[in-house]
Amino acid sequence: MTTSFDQLTSWLKERKITEVECLICDLTGIARGKISPTSKFIVEQGMRLPESVLLQTVTGDSVEPDIYYRLLDPADIDMFCRPDPSAVFLVPWAIEPTAQVIHDTYDKQGNPIELSPRNILKKVLKLYADRGWQPIVAPEMEFYLTKRCEDPDLPFQAPIGRSGRQETGRQSFSIDAANEFDPLFEDMYDWCEAQGLDLDTLIHEEGTAQMEINFRHGDALHLADQILVFKRTMREAALKHNVAATFMAKPMTGEPGSAMHLHQSVMDQDGRNIFSNPDGSMSELFLQHVGGLQKYIPELLPLFAPNVNSFRRFQPGTSAPVNVEWGEENRTVGLRVPESDPQNRRVENRLPGADANPYLAIAASLLCGYIGMVEGLEPSPPVKGRSHERRNLRLPLSLHAALERMESCRDLEAYLSPRFIAGYIAVKRAEQENYNRIISSWEREFLMLSV
Known part of the structure; x- marks a missing residue:
């Protein structure tokens, strides 16, 4: 396990890693991010992603507009994702030598993003x-x-x-x-x-x-x-x-x-x-x-x-x-x-x-x-x-x-934070509404010719 970005850089070079999967975890548990050449990853020491990524549903849809613009900047700005050197793992199934690095998310002032699941866990651990x-x-x-x-x-x-x-x-x-x-x-x-x-x-x-x-x-x-x-x-x-x-x-x-x-x-x-x-x-x-x-x-x-x-x-x-x-x-x-x-x-x-x-x-x-x-x-x-x-x-x-x-x-x-609670509930309600629109096989089987 590496503990600093310099150690992470040495780890990547020693293993001749050519690509880095830069990951964050959204509210639904899906890994999202970017795949970067190792050289670019080392130079940039992170990535930027739209903060709206954290309010996506499991289907990739967004929440209701009034909630979206209450919780996020209406300009759909980026958040800053910084790699955690202690959260680096190989990708053994990849054809090219590849690593995956989990990132933490911050706003432009350097404050942890309240909608980030990893930040929520870190907040509880600090208690x-x-x-x-x-x-x-x-x-x-x-x-x-x-x-x-x-x-x-x-x-x-x-x-x-x-x-x-x-x-x-x-x-x-x-x-x-x-x-x-x-x-x-x-x-x-x-x-x-x-x-x-x-x-x-x-x-x-x-x-x-x-x-x-x-x-x-x-x-x-x-x-x-x-x-x-x-x-x-x-x-x-x-x-x-x-x-x-x-x-x-x-x-x-x-x-x-x-x-x-x-x-x-x-x-x-x-x-x-x-x-x-x-x-x-x-x-x-x-x-x-x-x-x-x-x-x-x-x-x-x-x-x-x-x-x-x-x-x-x-x-x-x-x-x-x-x-x-x-x-x-x-x-x-x-x-x-x-x-x-x-x-x-x-x-x-x-x-x-x-x-x-x-x-x-x-x-x-x-x-x-x-x-x-x-x-x-x-x-x-x-x-x-x-x-x-x-x-x-x-x-x-x-x-x-x-x-x-x-x-x-x-x-x-x-x-x-109230922002996290509101965001999480909004995502899950959007998924519930999406589910409610789907006609199930049970309905087709038992209602089609019976009601």
């Missing part, structure tokens, strides 16, 4: 740093492998593995089922190793050709960068082997959804876990952290479930949590406390979908816990046994309802 705390996170990414399909009207199908057969049925934790795609995962692991990604284990999840990759615990910002890079890497590895990889929250009818589970803990300046007392018991700060997650996750749910499709994952009867109850070693709750020794005590937020923007999901999860600790919020009693039927701490049931709830929560404005 922790100002109190002498360092959050530690460990993400778990679920995703599906599917057959390549050019027609979006057709349902996804499981791909054909090495045996020549299509996977069927539930294959949770099956080694043989995962090995069906050995050549693909060998490339994926080789590429991730070349990029320095902190991958841990590969698991075959419950769904048909559904997989999970776990990351080792570490710095929140660095792991958010890694998730952005990993998603690109996984899609490229799949394409090389003539299949597709999708991080949609609910890509297949009748199959489990895909999550981005976030394990989180907090260390003090001496490296001690503040979630545990000296005698090893749960600390008051830990319980308050859980209390903050319980109170504010429903207010920030669009940052964990950002798309219309995200809410299909929360349907009753699915394996996904549908509330913010908590409990020890309980996978039916939204907030699971895994069994561990006191130094590794943590809470697992099981609510974010795999489709969530990693910067925003991590920022929101840490922010909820932070507010709980500084405001002294107490959690509900822990749940023993199944929690799906409990309705006291249920979540909003649709993107529309979740956005309304986020918009009405004034407590968040003290921590997240």
